[in-house]
Amino acid sequence: MTPDAAQTRAEARARDWIDAWNRRDLEAVLDHYDDAVEVVSPLVVTRLGQPDGTLRGKAALRGYFAIGMAKPDLHFTLHDVRCGVDRVTILYGREDGRRVADTLHLGPDGRALRMSACYAGPAPVLETRLTRAFGLTAPVVQAPMAGAAGGRLAAAVSTAGGLGLIGGGYGDADWIAREWAEAGHVPVGIGVIGWRLTDALLADILARAPRAVFLSFCDPAAPARRLRDAGIPVLHQVQDTEGARAALDAGVTALVAQGGEAGGHGAARGTMTLVPEIADLIAARAPDTLLLAAGGIADGRGLAAALMLGADGAVAGTRFWAAAEALVPAGFHAAAHAATGDATLRTRAIDRARGYDWPAPWTCRVMRSAFTDRWHDADAPPDPDARAAFLSAQAAGDARHGAPIAGEAVGLIRDTRPAAALLSEMTADAARRLSRSCA
Numbered sequence: 230m231t232p233d234a235a236q237t238r239a240e241a242r243a244r245d246w247i248d249a250w251n252r253r254d255l256e257a258v259l260d261h262y263d264d265a266v267e268v269v270s271p272l273v274v275t276r277l278g279q280p281d282g283t284l285r286g287k288a289a290l291r292g293y294f295a296i297g298m299a300k301p302d303l304h305f306t307l308h309d310v311r312c313g314v315d316r317v318t319i320l321y322g323r324e325d326g327r328r329v330a331d332t333l334h335l336g337p338d339g340r341a342l343r344m345s346a347c348y349a350g351p352a353p354v355l356e357t358r359l360t361r362a363f364g365l366t367a368p369v370v371q372a373p374m375a376g377a378a379g380g381r382l383a384a385a386v387s388t389a390g391g392l393g394l395i396g397g398g399y400g401d402a403d404w405i406a407r408e409w410a411e412a413g414h415v416p417v418g419i420g421v422i423g424w425r426l427t428d429a430l431l432a433d434i435l436a437r438a439p440r441a442v443f444l445s446f447c448d449p450a451a452p453a454r455r456l457r458d459a460g461i462p463v464l465h466q467v468q469d470t471e472g473a474r475a476a477l478d479a480g481v482t483a484l485v486a487q488g489g490e491a492g493g494h495g496a497a498r499g500t501m502t503l504v505p506e507i508a509d510l511i512a513a514r515a516p517d518t519l520l521l522a523a524g525g526i527a528d529g530r531g532l533a534a535a536l537m538l539g540a541d542g543a544v545a546g547t548r549f550w551a552a553a554e555a556l557v558p559a560g561f562h563a564a565a566h567a568a569t570g571d572a573t574l575r576t577r578a579i580d581r582a583r584g585y586d587w588p589a590p591w592t593c594r595v596m597r598s599a600f601t602d603r604w605h606d607a608d609a610p611p612d613p614d615a616r617a618a619f620l621s622a623q624a625a626g627d628a629r630h631g632a633p634i635a636g637e638a639v640g641l642i643r644d645t646r647p648a649a650a651l652l653s654e655m656t657a658d659a660a661r662r663l664s665r666s667c668a
């Protein structure tokens with residue numbers, strides 16, 4: 230059988246099985262199992278008090294399933310089906326929101342010889358205009374951090390239900406191609422620093438048909454038009470209301486209101502006032518435009534606050550910079566774990582050392598270090614030796630002689646974990662806080 234035919238058959242089986250449960254047809258459910266079936270489930274432990282969680286034989290299964298079917302509100306919703314060699318996994322949700330994966334190991338006649346059930350709690354529900362527009366389960370966009378947000382990070386965030394973006398930064402087409410390949414088939418977006426965007430780079434990005442393009446630090450009118458014509462959503466990051474007006478004129482899909490707390494390049498306004506002010510502007514001028522808040526959002530408190538300020542979601546950079554999948558040296562992560570939010574500053578020193586001629590008003594927020602102590606206020610740019618020492622410290626993760634690019638949110642980060650865990654914790658915590666504040 231071809232893989233496609235096997236998948237189709239597995240899906241038909243899963244639908245039959247779910248339908249049989251929902252119409253409480255015990256015999257039709259049992260028809261999916263062999264007489265000698267063995268079922269392993271945590272519910273066998275909790276409901277039947279059987280320590281190994283195992284039931285043997287169809288007769289035992291009939292009694293166990295009959296208990297489940299007696300529940301008046303029982304209802305299963307099919308989520309997905311995975312097909313393997315001689316087995317299928319049925320992913321479904323229960324009426325109480327719990328998520329279940331049942332794997333059926335099939336005998337030659339297609340009946341299950343063994344079934345193992347795995348449970349998870351309810352998926353955190355935080356639905357906003359952003360999640361509906363992009364089909365997300367979390368209203369969180371992972372910032373396209375130049376060089377740090379590669380394909381693995383972006384794919385991990387997208388797979389976990391957020392919107393993952395590759396940090397195309399200064400526009401190294403080979404790097405973008407490599408990281409795009411690294412993301413595999415997972416739909417991710419790409420971000421670029423707008424004043425570095427060339428026609429060739431835009432054509433390269435358009436050819437990949439990313440899930441979204443994130444622009445910053447430029448007039449978005451011309452690129453937004455080309456992206457919109459190609460049906461690619463445009464997220465444009467601004468630091469003030471003047472930038473917001475220009476982005477609304479350009480017809481972007483989403484405005485990202487970035488406060489000065491943010492890691493990386495940005496400007497002076499704080500997130501707390503910028504977001505609601507731009508929310509009001511959007512309501513008055515282009516209410517269909519989405520609004521995202523960026524700058525200092527690293528946990529459920531920040532995400533909940535962003536939504537309360539009128540945003541449809543949040544862009545988190547520094548928190549994902551400290552994720553396991555980020556392309557960041559271990560020494561920088563260790564320095565961030567130990568730092569407070571006092572330990573950062575906005576400076577031009579690192580751009581001078583890297584040879585980037587950043588236009589005003591943008592400066593870069595980094596962690597303070599011996600390098601910034603020496604060069605932040607200096608009249609002249611770092612000399613060649615100082616530049617070389619800085620660049621090798623950046624590559625090696627030496628936070629004292631380099632300057633990790635990170636925001637005030639470092640004070641909220643004490644560990645490095647997989648992006649999926651960070652995202653689900655942030656979303657679940659925000660949902661809890663919002664439901665509590667509305668109770």
Ligand SMILES: Cc1cc2nc3c(=O)[nH]c(=O)nc-3n(C[C@H](O)[C@H](O)[C@H](O)COP(=O)(O)O)c2cc1C
Pocket residue numbers: 372373374375377396397398399420421422444445466487490491492493494523524525526527544545546547548550634635636637638
């Ligand atoms: C390491 C790092 C690199 C960044 N690079 C970019 C970039 O290339 N382009 C961009 O638009 N924003 C960049 N940013 C800023 C983010 O887009 C976002 O505004 C910021 O991370 C949000 O604030 P937070 O860091 O407090 O979460 C970067 C941020 C960090 C921390």
